Each structure stands twice: as C-alpha cells, then as structure tokens.
Ligand SMILES: Nc1ncnc2c1ncn2[C@@H]1O[C@H](COP(=O)(O)OP(=O)(O)O)[C@@H](O)[C@H]1O
C-alpha cells in the first residue's frame with residue numbers, strides 16, 4: 001500500500017469521525033443544540049483531530065527514523081573485506097540502496113519474481129543482466145556482500161513499512177474511538193479543539209526554530225570534523241588558501257575574508273551614498289505622485305534574483321570596465337587585465353544594495369517627527385539645511401543600522417561574486433585584480449566530486465559557520481541599533 | 491476668574507507691528523480662514539482663542555509663512571509686517587522666519603546639545619562673527635528664555651534630556667536667538683504641567699518688553715492672564731478682537747459670550 005493510500009484512509013477516517021462525533025453529540029442533547037456545551041461542529045472536529053493528529057505525528061516520525069535504523073543495521077552486516085581499496089562504507093551503502101531499488105523496480109515491472117529477488121545464492125551475473133535488461137540503473141558491479149545487504153535492506157524496509165501502516169491505522173482508529181466515546185453534551189469540545197489548534201500553531205513555530213538550530217548544529221559537527229583533520233591555527237591565522245585534493249592543503253580563511261571585506265567595502269561605497277540620496281529625495285522632496293511610482297520601482301529592484309545581477313556583471317559591467325581601465329582602453333592605463341575583478345563585483349553588488357539601503361533609510365527618515373522639520377523651518381532654515389543639520393543627524397543611528405544590515409548582505413552575497421570576482425585568493429589592495437570570497441570558495445569546495453572525509457571539502461562547513469557567525473553578529477548589532485532608534489520617537 | 495484683572499492693561503495704543511487685511515486661507519477646497527482683519531501691536535501679547543479646528547493655528551502660520559510648507563495650502567489677502575507685504579515675491583520666507591520666530595505646541599528640541607539647539611539659528615543666519623560672539627548670543631538667549639540657571643552647567647548635554655517645561659523654554663530661547671521681532675506661539679503650554687505652565691507664562695510676560703508676542707491658547711484663563719489683546723475665532727471667522735479685559739468681561743458678540751462662559755467649545 002502506497003503512502004498516498006494511507007493518507008487518504010486517514011483523511012476518510014477523519015471525515016467519518018467528524019460526522020459521527022457531531023451526530024453523537026446532537027443525539028446526546030436530544031437534537032437541541034442549545035443543550036450542548038459547544039457548537040456541534042466542535043464535537044466533530046474533536047473526533048476528526050483525535051483521529052488525525054496522533055496518527056500523522058507518528059507517521060512523520062516513523063518516516064524519518066526508519067531509514068536511519070535500516071541503514072545502520074544493513075551497513076553493520078557488510079564485512080570489512082567487502083569494501084575495496086579507495087572506497088568507503090558510505091559509497092558501498094549507496095550502491096546497496098541502488099541494488100535494493102533495482103530489485104524493487106524489477107519485481108514491480110515483472111522482470112523478476114519475488115522469490116528470485118530474495119534468493120541469497122542467486123547467480124550474480126544473471127541477476128545483473130536481468131536488472132540491466134529491466135532498465136534499472138547500476139553503476140558498479142554487484143558483489144555477493146552487496147547483494148546480501150541489498151536483500152536485507154529490502155526485507156527490513158518492507159517489514160518496517162507494513163508495521164508502520166498497521167501502527168498508524170490502529171492509532172487513528174483508537175484516537176477516533178476514544179474521542180467518540182467521550183463525546184457527550186457536557187463535554188467541553190470547544191475548549192479541547194482550541195487547545196489542539198494552539199498546539200498545532202506552536203508546532204509550526206517550533207519547526208522553524210528547530211530547523212535553524214538543526215542547521216547550525218550540523219554545520220558545527222562538520223566543522224568539528226574539519227578541525228580534527230586540519231589545524232585551526234592554519235584556518236584562522238594562516239596566510240594562504242591553496243586547497244589540494246592530494247593532501248597538504250593550506251586552508252586559511254584570512255585571504256578569503258580579505259576578499260569578502262574588500263568587495264563588500266566597494267559595494268557599500270557605491271550603495272550607501274546613492275541609496276541615502278535616493279531616500280532623502282524620496283522622503284523629503286518628491287511629490288506624492290513621484291513617490292508613489294518611484295518607491296515601488298526601487299523595491300522591485302530589490303526583488304531581482306542575484307544571478308541576474310551576476311550576468312549583468314559578467315556581460316556588461318566587467319567588459320565596460322576593461323574597455324576603460326584595460327590595455328588599450330579609453331583611459332590608456334592598462335590596469336585591468338580581465339573583467340573578473342574586485343571592482344566589477346563590488347560595483348554590481350553595490351547596485352544590488354541600493355534599493356535595500358534606500359528603502360530602509362526612507363523609512364527611518366520618515367520616522368523623524370514632522371515637529372523637527374517645523375522647528376528648523378520655523379527658525380528660518382532652508383529645506384536642505386534642515387535635512388543636513390537636523391533630519392540626518394536625527395536619523396543617523398537608524399541609517400547606521402541600515403548600512404550594517406546592507407553590509408551583512410554584501411558579506412553573504414554569493415552569485416555576483418561567483419560570476420564576477422574571480423577565483424584567486426590573495427591579499428591585495430588593487431581593485432582591478434581578481435580576488436575571491438568566502439562564499440565562492442564554499443561553492444567551489446562543494447561542487448563536483450566531493451569526498452566528505454577530506455579537509456578540502458569539510459573546510460566549506462568551517463567557512464560557512466564563520467560566515468554565519470559574522471553576519472549574525474552584524475545583524476543583531478544592526479537590529480539593536482535600529483530598534484533603539486525607533487523607540488526614541490515613540 | 492480673578493486672574494483677569496491681574497495684568498495691568500495698558501490702554502495707550504502702540505505701533506502696529508503686523509496688519510492683516512482680508513486674509514483667506516484654503517486647504518484644497520476647504521475654506522479654513524475667512525476674511526480675517528487683525529492688527530497686532532508691537533510690545534504686546536495678543537491671544538488667539540476659539541474652539542479647536544476654528545483656524546487659530548492656520549492663521550498664526552500665515553504670519554511667518556509656515557503655511558508655504560503645506561502643498562495644498564493657499565493664502566490670499568494682505569499681511570503687512572512693518573508696512574511691507576510678507577507675501578510679496580521679493581520677500582524670502584526663509585529670512586522672514588528669522589524675523590518672525592515660532593514656538594510650537596509640543597516642545598521640539600533637536601537631538602543635539604543644548605548649546606547647539608540655541609546656536610542653530612544664529613549659525614544658519616551668520617549672526618555671530620566668532621565663537622565668543624556665538625557664546626554670548628547663546629547665553630543671552632538662554633537668560634531671556636529663563637532657563638540659563640538650570641542649564642548653564644550642562645550646555646553639552648542633549649536638549650532632549652530636559653523636562654517638558656525646560657524643553658519648551660529651550661525652544662523659546664532657540665527662537666529668541668535669531669533676534670526676531672515677533673514671536674508666534676502655538677499653544678506653547680498644552681503639553682506642560684501646571685508648574686511649567688506658570689514658568690512659561692511668566693516668561694511670556696517678560697518677553698513683552700522686547701517683542702510682539704502672539705499666542706494661541708486653549709485656556710481662557712491663560713489668555714486672560716498673559717495677554718493684553720484677545721482675538722476670538724469661530725469657524726474660520728474672526729468674531730471679535732479687542733482689549734482682553736473687554737472681551738472677557740463685556741463681549742459684544744453673543745458667540746464670544748457663549749464661548750467664554752463655556753457654552754460652545
Ligand atoms: N494641513 C492641513 N491640511 C488640510 N486641512 C487642514 C490642515 N491643517 C488644518 N486644516 C483644517 O483647517 C481647519 C483649521 O485648523 P487649525 O488651524 O489647525 O485649527 P485650530 O488650531 O484652531 O484648532 C480645520 O478644519 C482643519 O481640519
């Protein structure tokens with residue numbers, strides 16, 4: 001029985017439970033709804049929820065836990081000798097899963113009988129041939145231990161699934177029956193349902209939080225694995241980034257951090273003045289009509305996917321910069337060799353951040369009370385004097401917060417730097433050179449053939465965690481400043 | 491209502507500082523001020539009273555062209571300051587506002603130091619040649635604002651850290667610092683407690699010796715205590731204008747009488 005059938009049966013049970021509970025409640029009140037403690041539908045919901053919720057919770061947990069148990073048991077029965085040189089248990093296990101799936105598929109399509117699939121002493125060659133003929137994907141030759149493991153895998157999975165179905169259905173029936181029996185006109189169905197709904201909402205909220213915690217923890221574990229394989233001193237205080245998949249890599253974050261900060265700095269140099277001036281124009285000078293058009297337009301810019309900005313950098317800004325600063329360019333200086341450069345990435349990232357800075361600053365400038373403007377204008381200050389000497393100083397803390405938020409976005413930005421910054425990790429102050437950032441190195445260490453036991457791959461997690469901590473710190477600090485500023489005028 | 495007789499009423503007429511003739515103000519379609527004629531004397535406190543929404547603030551804001559900052563607001567008629575039309579094209583509203591200072595309903599010190607708050611006007615108008623002169627202007631203004639003794643030891647502290655009454659006196663000092671000839675005050679005490687109100691009222695009475703003061707107030711007692719002339723506004727019309735004592739004891743118009751006896755408002 002497929003999962004969808006199970007879900008359908010559960011739903012049907014809930015619907016039946018709803019009507020049964022409702023009519024039982026009505027019957028207990030002799031058909032007069034005024035005698036009931038709650039509206040009749042609440043009795044129905046109570047039965048339906050009692051059937052559905054425990055069964056679904058167990059179902060979800062079961063689906064998560066069963067593969068783990070099966071995997072660890074099966075991987076335990078593979079003998080050490082069965083793992084060839086240059087491979088590992090993880091790789092063998094994925095092969096086992098593939099074979100198990102192949103057997104499953106072959107049985108389902110009729111290319112093989114159930115007995116053949118379970119035959120532990122089957123001839124490997126015939127079996128391989130049958131599977132391949134049945135169109136199943138196998139990457140490696142099947143060996144005897146793999147076959148045995150795969151068969152074990154299949155039998156455990158199918159027993160587990162049957163057990164799950166039985167347990168889930170039994171739970172649903174039990175829940176429904178329990179709630180049905182309790183249904184009586186005195187029963188406080190409304191309060192019980194409200195509590196059930198509250199629990200569901202709470203569950204949704206905690207899933208979001210728990211996922212975040214889970215992400216951080218998994219990064220933390222991988223990072224700890226990395227530090228067992230690689231010295232932390234080199235990571236934090238080394239000076240070279242030179243990953244080498246044959247070993248002996250130098251994996252220091254510092255050159256990457258330098259590239260990240262340098263590009264972010266250029267981005268902020270572009271975004272902060274332009275964004276701030278745009279915000280001042282919008283909030284202080286623009287007429288209502290202009291504002292109504294310009295503000296949404298700016299905010300649309302903020303919704304453009306960063307990969308599009310990356311393309312813009314690659315195809316337009318980079319070549320334009322080279323034709324200006326490159327060999328034989330308009331300026332005739334020959335500073336820029338390739339369109340991949342700190343300047344290209346910084347400029348485009350700055351453009352990306354303009355709407356971010358301007359929309360935050362606009363909100364902050366608007367929060368400066370009108371009485372400040374009146375006070376200044378009433379003393380005979382011009383509009384621009386008022387903006388310069390009263391409004392901007394009053395808004396400064398909030399604007400600083402906005403800039404910090406922008407900085408944390410710049411530091412975590414990936415696509416633009418992947419496409420426009422280059423791949424060379426070095427300390428250099430020359431904005432026309434290619435450099436690389438933490439985010440691009442995470443991408444490159446994790447793409448392609450990866451081996452999650454080597455420091456060259458695991459370093460990505462250490463980089464990611466460091467980045468996470470830096471941006472988290474910046475965000476907290478920025479939000480603190482922005483919030484403090486908001487309170488000032490409330 | 492014994493306070494009414496407290497301020498001695500100087501009946502001898504003084505020079506006319508501001509003369510308004512046939513002033514109309516429109517907010518878009520709304521006709522907020524209708525045909526107002528009023529003459530404001532020098533070295534006198536003139537009070538504008540009337541129920542809320544009757545246009546007191548609107549008219550006050552005409553006198554220093556603060557209404558220019560509201561897009562939909564149009565002003566018609568003549569307003570003469572020392573005989574010169576302030577709505578003339580040659581008049582720069584920015585210069586005008588230095589001459590006709592304004593104090594607002596809610597104390598609105600800038601988020602700067604006390605010193606910088608007061609020095610703000612003199613700096614933008616270039617009233618001081620050097621730091622020493624600026625210091626002198628700041629001290630003089632704070633003294634006239636009757637707040638010098640309270641803040642002289644903490645001129646570098648932020649103006650927003652003062653109490654409400656101190657903030658309002660700081661704002662008055664700030665307005666005085668640009669050497670105005672007229673001071674407009676829009677309900678300057680409505681956000682203050684009784685003690686702070688008494689201090690500000692005392693200050694207004696002192697200011698009369700140098701400036702022409704126009705004060706909008708909700709409180710008739712206050713108008714009676716501080717002003718020599720009173721104007722009563724109702725639904726955008728100037729109903730009655732005359733000696734304060736006269737208005738409060740012997741009003742001519744029945745609407746004025748209803749208002750001061752508490753029947754409309
Ligand atoms: N900025 C504005 N835009 C539109 N209408 C306004 C504005 N300010 C005041 N008004 C209108 O003008 C009238 C007079 O207002 P106001 O001068 O503030 O009265 P008061 O100060 O006597 O309470 C009111 O009807 C008010 O709704």
Ligand SMILES: [Mg+2]
Nearest residue numbers: 546547548676
């Ligand atoms: Mg008002």
